Structure formats: structure tokens, C-alpha cells
Amino acid sequence: MSAQFTIPKFKLPGFIASIGQKLPQWPHALALVAGLNAALKMKLLPESELDALADKLFRVRILDTGGEATYTYRNGLFRPVFRPEREPDLAFAANLSAYLQMLARQEDPDTLFFNRELEITGDTELGLIVKNMLDAIEWPQLSAKLPLLRH
Amino acid sequence: MSPLPDLVCPAGSLPALKAAVDNGADAVYLGYKNDTNARNFAGLNFDAKAMAEGIRYAQAKGREVLMAINTFPQAGRSADWHKAVDGAVDQGVDAIILADIGLLDYARNKHPQQRLHLSVQGSATSYEAINFCQREFGVHRAVLPRVLTLAQVEHVIKNTTVEIEVFGFGSLCVMNEGRCWLSSYACGESPNTVGACSPAKYVKWDKKPGTMETRLNGILIDRFGDDEPAGYPTLCKGRFEVQGETYYALEEPTSLNVLELLPEIIKIGVKAIKVEGRQRSPTYVAQVTRTLRAALDSLRNGSERFHVKPAWQAELAKVSEGSQATLGAYNRPWR
Ligand code: SF4
Numbered sequence: 493m494s495a496q497f498t499i500p501k502f503k504l505p506g507f508i509a510s511i512g513q514k515l516p517q518w519p520h521a522l523a524l525v526a527g528l529n530a531a532l533k534m535k536l537l538p539e540s541e542l543d544a545l546a547d548k549l550f551r552v553r554i555l556d557t558g559g560e561a562t563y564t565y566r567n568g569l570f571r572p573v574f575r576p577e578r579e580p581d582l583a584f585a586a587n588l589s590a591y592l593q594m595l596a597r598q599e600d601p602d603t604l605f606f607n608r609e610l611e612i613t614g615d616t617e618l619g620l621i622v623k624n625m626l627d628a629i630e631w632p633q634l635s636a637k638l639p640l641l642r643h
Numbered sequence: 644m645s646p647l648p649d650l651v652c653p654a655g656s657l658p659a660l661k662a663a664v665d666n667g668a669d670a671v672y673l674g675y676k677n678d679t680n681a682r683n684f685a686g687l688n689f690d691a692k693a694m695a696e697g698i699r700y701a702q703a704k705g706r707e708v709l710m711a712i713n714t715f716p717q718a719g720r721s722a723d724w725h726k727a728v729d730g731a732v733d734q735g736v737d738a739i740i741l742a743d744i745g746l747l748d749y750a751r752n753k754h755p756q757q758r759l760h761l762s763v764q765g766s767a768t769s770y771e772a773i774n775f776c777q778r779e780f781g782v783h784r785a786v787l788p789r790v791l792t793l794a795q796v797e798h799v800i801k802n803t804t805v806e807i808e809v810f811g812f813g814s815l816c817v818m819n820e821g822r823c824w825l826s827s828y829a830c831g832e833s834p835n836t837v838g839a840c841s842p843a844k845y846v847k848w849d850k851k852p853g854t855m856e857t858r859l860n861g862i863l864i865d866r867f868g869d870d871e872p873a874g875y876p877t878l879c880k881g882r883f884e885v886q887g888e889t890y891y892a893l894e895e896p897t898s899l900n901v902l903e904l905l906p907e908i909i910k911i912g913v914k915a916i917k918v919e920g921r922q923r924s925p926t927y928v929a930q931v932t933r934t935l936r937a938a939l940d941s942l943r944n945g946s947e948r949f950h951v952k953p954a955w956q957a958e959l960a961k962v963s964e965g966s967q968a969t970l971g972a973y974n975r976p977w978r
Contacts, residue, residue: 606874619843624685
């Protein structure tokens with residue numbers, strides 16, 4: 493967690509969001525779900541808490557790219573949901589930089605939330621479970637492969 | 644110059660524990676995944692396996708592991724708390740942090756060799772209370788509630804041989820340390836009944852255009868404009884209408900930050916400085932630990948040239964809940 497590599501706070505120009513919204517949403521959803529399932533396979537996610545996620549609908553929205561992904565957790569796997577028929581149980585919305593800072597463990601989700609850079613709506617307890625679950629992941633195994641996450 | 648106090652940092656998960664150790668904590672404190680500790684939030688804390696790994700990691704680097712079993716046993720369920728104490732001893736923690744007198748007694752009798760700390764929840768504010776716990780239960784260290792001025796802390800230290808630990812940074816839980824029932828008023832659950840204040844299942848963040856409302860079990864706690872920093876909806880930090888005026892009627896949502904007072908804290912002989920925040924992420928732990936480590940290390944050779952670096956303040960201000968910091972009771976003129 494050294495300062496060799498820091499992600500600045502940035503916001504992409506608005507026109508990118510307007511293009512983003514016109515693109516099909518499934519690439520984001522697939523990438524996210526593939527990542528989560530990889531974490532599952534590597535047993536990075538604590539099984540005791542996964543049960544709490546079953547059949548819940550999650551939405552991750554990247555404000556400045558206009559990207560959005562909805563997914564659920566069913567029968568031991570994360571699955572994309574392309575045409576959600578209801579409001580998600582838990583929804584995150586933030587600019588790309590905030591997500592990157594969070595993933596790189598450069599900023600604390602609570603800090604971003606209290607400073608209004610991360611919006612979380614829906615079931616608060618579910619949000620806390622997800623947050624604590626992500627916090628409890630030991631990233632090093634992953635970060636060796638993903639230079640972005642190295643710290 | 645007195646020796647530097649230990650920096651005691653929170654660990655709500657294994658990565659947080661490692662972040663604390665890697666960034667210079669002298670000790671970490673943690674709890675089991677159940678209501679035997681006062682930060683019993685969903686997804687947080689340690690099962691026996693993670694605990695073993697955490698203890699190994701910290702102790703291999705010469706750091707201490709302190710186990711918080713700091714809630715009061717529920718009627719008819721003492722066995723659960725006893726099991727937690729036995730488990731902590733078996734796993735080889737350096738000390739157990741207890742609040743309940745019955746548990747202190749149990750631990751003392753069953754495990755006479757185990758080092759015991761008196762939790763802040765134990766609410767011992769006088770040296771008489773602390774010396775009593777030393778005499779009866781062999782308490783080795785006491786964590787002082789955040790209600791004393793520095794002069795009062797010094798008075799306690801002068802009159803006891805028990806080590807004294809004080810809070811140095813973090814959100815303030817101001818009411819009566821460990822005896823607060825505000826959360827039960829709103830939702831029927833409080834730190835001492837379920838191990839959590841204002842449990843998340845009762846919390847609602849309601850985003851509307853231009854504002855965000857926070858509710859606890861339906862009770863409106865606060866309303867924030869889009870540019871206003873938000874806070875977690877505990878009753879003590881809400882804005883309420885009292886006689887026609889709306890304001891923080893109980894307490895401002897500030898964070899404690901004692902950087903400025905470090906030289907004095909060291910001078911009066913405080914043994915350890917505690918950082919609040921087991922519910923926060925590894926990133927917070929790393930940021931706060933690193934900053935306080937740097938500040939303490941700069942005092943290693945005396946305090947004559949000590950000054951609080953703006954970068955330290957900026958780092959700590961960023962992670963604080965609410966945008967203000969306070970020296971808490973430490974420098975209050977009144978008592
Ligand atoms: S309501 Fe406030 S003072 Fe009371 S336990 Fe909760 S955080 Fe502490």
C-alpha cells in the first residue's frame with residue numbers, strides 16, 4: 493500500500509457517459525461477473541456470508557462512463573441479469589475513479605460514502621455484508637496478475 | 644522523555660490486521676464473529692481459522708494481539724462468553740479485553756496466567772475503580788473512557804500501577820461509554836445487547852434529488868445536501884428539532900484526533916494509544932496507522948521540535964466521519 497502508484501480522483505467528461513449509455517450493457521456485466529466468479533473459484537469469498545447474497549439483485553453503475561451492470565448470485569455462482577424486472581436490492585453508483593481507488597485499497601468505501609463520492613442505496617445490511625466481504629478478501633494472489641491492483 | 648506509547652489499531656478482518664501490522668501498529672485488537680464483542684456487524688470479524696492466521700502474522704513480527712470480548716453476557720447465555728474467553732486463551736492472544744465483572748472473575752480464576760485488560764466499556768474513570776480491578780482480577784491495563792481531561796488522565800496514572808490506554812483517533816461514541824441505550828430506543832437493539840449500535844438492518848439511506856435522508860427504524864436522523872458530508876445514522880449524531888431550532892441536539896458528528904496532544908500524552912506516561920474503527924476497511928486502518936506511526940516516531944527523540952505536519956492532518960481528516968475533528972474531553976476546561 494505504498495505511494496508508488498496512486499489513482500487520482502477524476503471525473504470523465506459528460507459526453508463519455510452519454511456514449512456509454514448507448515452501448516450495450518452486457519460487456520460490463522459479463523466482466524464483473526467473470527471477476528466475481530474467479531474470486532469464488534479461488535475461495536476468496538467467505539462461504540458463511542455468501543448465503544446472504546442468494547437471489548439478491550445487485551446493480552453497479554459507473555456514473556461518468558454511463559456503464560451499468562446488474563447481477564445476482566444463485567446456486568453458487570454470480571450471474572448477469574440483462575433485463576432486470578425489479579429494482580435492485582442493493583445499488584452502487586460512483587465515478588470510475590472511485591471504484592478504482594476502492595479496488596486498489598487506496599480509499600476506504602466509508603470515506604468515499606461519507607464524502608458523497610459513492611452512493612449506496614437499497615438494503616443497508618446487505619451493503620454492509622458486501623462491503624465487509626470485499627474488505628476481507630486477500631487480494632495479493634489476484635494483484636500479482638493485475639498490475640492495476642498492485643500496491 | 645517517557646517511552647513511546649504502543650499504537651493499538653483495529654482489525655475487523657485479516658487484511659485489516661495485516662494492514663495495521665505492516666504500517667507500524669504495536670498491537671492489534673479484534674473480536675470473534677458473534678455478539679461477544681461490541682462490533683458485531685454482518686461480515687465483520689474473525690472465525691477461529693482467520694484468528695489463528697492473524698495471531699501468527701502479528702506475533703511473528705513481534706506485535707501483540709488483543710482480543711475484545713467486551714459486551715455484557717446476556718441472561719442465560721454466559722456459556723457463550725466463557726467459551727469465547729477459553730477460545731482466546733487457547734489461541735494464544737497476548738491479552739483479553741473485558742468489560743463485565745463476572746467475566747473478569749471467570750477469566751482470572753480459570754486462566755490465572757492470562758493478561759487481562761479492562762475495556763472502555765467497563766467505564767472505570769477513577770484510579771480507585773482501576774485499582775479495585777487490579778486487586779480483584781489482576782487487571783494489567785485499563786482503557787479509559789473518552790470523558791476525562793488530560794489532567795484527570797494524569798491523576799489516574801499517578802495513582803495506579805495499572806497500565807493506562809487512551810483513545811487517540813476515531814469516531815466518538817460519546818454517551819456513557821458502553822451504557823448507552825439510545826439505539827434500543829429506536830430499534831430495540833444496542834451495543835450491549837446485540838454487539839452493535841444502530842444495526843444496519845434498521846438503517847435506510849434515502850436518496851432524493853438534492854438531498855439524502857438517513858433513517859433508523861423509520862426515525863429521521865438527518866438530512867444532507869448533495870455537497871454535505873454524510874454520517875452513519877446513530878441517534879446521538881442526528882439533527883433534531885428542539886424548541887423550534889434544528890441542530891445536533893446531542894453531539895456533533897466529529898472525530899477524535901489527538902495528534903496535537905501527543906507530546907503531553909507521552910509525558911504523562913500513557914502506555915498505549917488506541918485507534919477506533921474495527922468496522923472500517925483495511926484502507927482506513929493502513930492510512931490511520933501509517934499517519935500515527937509517523938507522528939509517534941517523530942517524537943522518539945524528544946518533543947522539542949515536534950510539530951503536526953499538515954499532511955498528517957489531511958490524511959486523518961479525509962477518513963473521518965463528519966468533517967470536523969476534536970480533541971474531545973482531553974483539553975476541556977470544564978469537567
Ligand atoms: S447512540 Fe451514539 S453514543 Fe450511543 S452507543 Fe450508539 S454511537 Fe455510542
